[in-house]
Amino acid sequence: MHTLMDPPSKTTGSCLKCGATYANSHMGTHLARCHGAGDALHLVITGGGNTWWMHLAARPTTTLRDLDHHLRATWLECCGHLSSFTINGVPYEEIDPDADFSWYSAAPRSVAARLTKVLAVGSTFDYVYDFGSSTELDGRVRGTIAAGKRKITLLAQNAPIAWACAACGGPATRACGCCQALRCAPCCDQGQRCDCFDDADEGWLPVVNSPRVGVCGYEGPHAG
Ligand SMILES: [Zn+2]
Ligand SMILES: [Zn+2]
Ligand SMILES: [Zn+2]
Ligand SMILES: [Zn+2]
Numbered sequence: 001m002h003t004l005m006d007p008p009s010k011t012t013g014s015c016l017k018c019g020a021t022y023a024n025s026h027m028g029t030h031l032a033r034c035h036g037a038g039d040a041l042h043l044v045i046t047g048g049g050n051t052w053w054m055h056l057a058a059r060p061t062t063t064l065r066d067l068d069h070h071l072r073a074t075w076l077e078c079c080g081h082l083s084s085f086t087i088n089g090v091p092y093e094e095i096d097p098d099a100d101f102s103w104y105s106a107a108p109r110s111v112a113a114r115l116t117k118v119l120a121v122g123s124t125f126d127y128v129y130d131f132g133s134s135t136e137l138d139g140r141v142r143g144t145i146a147a148g149k150r151k152i153t154l155l156a157q158n159a160p161i162a163w164a165c166a167a168c169g170g171p172a173t174r175a176c177g178c179c180q181a182l183r184c185a186p187c188c189d190q191g192q193r194c195d196c197f198d199d200a201d202e203g204w205l206p207v208v209n210s211p212r213v214g215v216c217g218y219e220g221p222h223a224g
Contacts, residue, residue: 002166004180004214010050011158024053024158028142031055031155038146040153041115045071045127046138047211055155059147064092064111064118070152071127071137075210078218081130085111085139087118135212160209167192174204175214182207 014021017034028044040057047053054074058067064085072083085092091108101107119125119141127137147153163172165184172182178196188204197203207213208220 002164002172002182004163004175004182007048007051008161011052011161013053013156013158015156016154021159022156024050027053027055027156032143032145035146035155038144040145040147041119041121042142042145042155043067043115044140044142047075047135051161052158052209052211054157055142057145057147057153057155058115059151060114060116062115062151064113064115065094066151067115068094068111068127071129074154074221076129076135076212076218077222078130078212078216081132081216083127083129084108084131086126086128087123092118129212130216133216135215137211158209163207173207175207177203177205177214177216180214 010023012021012023013027015027015030015034020030020034022030024044024046028042031042035057040059041062043056043058045054045056052075056070068083068085082093090106091104092111092113093108095108095110121141121143123141125139127139129135163182164170165172165187166182167187168184170184173185174183174188175181176194176196179194181194183192183204205214205217206219208218210218210220212218
């Protein structure tokens, strides 16, 4: 794990209600028991297979737009790129009324749709943020579960990955946005850098707990 190109294939995380730790494959069963039955959708969102993952409870009034905002705020938003859900082959996007969709194989529908209108228990969907340096996520409705007070409640997520500095093996805190090399701050500051940029301070991004780590200008969740 000395470069972002080599992420762990699976990770563990903790239930935010009781603190119990599981791999993603067992977290769903735990959360269903820990939170109990309800009318919220239990969503599982993954990036890179089982490397980055989130379990969410979404109340029945939640729209795809709400989910898009949640994913941007917690995992993705760098510079306001476009995003899209695909459900049963149909794209759902923020619709520009002036856009020409004649070249699309399927015209996109609006993300104003409620999750309960377009997804059911067992449904899967794809999500992409940024059509250039894309971050692609997979989504699944695992079942129903007791809802939190908010439209979307985070139930559990993978713990931060222990990336290692490629120069000294210590904990990495910076990633090169070009070659995905990892460094700790002391090694970086002592000149142990990659050859991607002439300016020594250019191109390094903070190592954050997100499938978008080291991509474009992503620096972690924004406040609000
Ligand atoms: Zn729990
Ligand atoms: Zn960006
Ligand atoms: Zn180091
Ligand atoms: Zn580099």
